[in-house]
Amino acid sequence: MDYVEQRMAQEAAKPAVAADSSSSLLTPLNLLILGLFLYTAYSFFKPQPPAALPKEEPAVVFTTFTPRTLLPYNGENNAPVYLAVRGRVFDVTRGRNFYGPGGPYANFAGRDASRGLACGSFDEDMLTKDLDGPLDTLSDLGRDELEALQGWEDRFSEKYLVVGKLVPVGEEDK
Ligand code: HEM
Structure with missing residues (x-):
C-alpha cells in the first residue's frame, strides 16, 4: 500500500x-x-419596558374664583396659598413663609390683596368685606399707590404662577 x-x-x-x-x-x-x-x-x-417619560410639573388649571371661593386658599391646614392682585389669582404657596399662617403677610392669603399692597397697609379695611359683593375697583387710588401696586404685580408675575382670575359673584361663567 x-x-x-x-x-x-x-x-x-x-x-x-x-x-x-x-x-x-x-x-x-x-x-x-x-x-x-x-x-x-x-x-x-427580550421585551423592553416602555421608556419612562420625564416627570412633568403638574398642569396648572386656570380657575375662576370669587372672593368667597378664594378664601379657603389661606394656607391653613397645609392648603395652597393664593392671593389676588387686580383680578389675577397668584399661587404664592412657595412664599408660604410670607403668607402662610403666622407669616407677616398672612392677612393677604386667600384675599384680594390689591388695595393693601397699593397702600402698604395691613388694615382689615383694605380687604374686601362683602365676599359676595362687587370687587374693589381701586378707582379712588392715586398715582403713587397704583405705581406701588404695579411694582408688586411685576414682582409676583416673575415669582409666582397665575392660577385663575377673580370675579364677583354672579360673573363666574363670563
Ligand atoms: C417695616 C416694614 C417692612 C419690612 C421691614 C418688610 C420686610 C420685608 C422683607 C425682608 C421681605 C423679603 C424680601 C425678599 O426676600 O424677597 C419682604 C417682602 C414682602 N413684603 Fe415687606 N416689609 C415691610 C413692610 C411691608 C408692607 C407695608 C407691605 C405691604 C402691605 C409688605 C409686603 C411685602 C410683600 C408682598 C413681600 C413679598 C413677599 C414675596 O416675595 O412673595 N411689606 N418684606
Missing part, C-alpha cells in the same frame, strides 16, 4: 471518528461560548 492508499483508508475511517468526536464538541469552552451567545440573543430580543 502506497502513501496515497494509506491516506484514503484513513479518510474512509474518519466518519466513525467524526461521529465520535461530536461528543467532544461539548467542551467547557464551547458551552461557555454557547451560553454567552444565548444570553446575548436573549438580551437582544
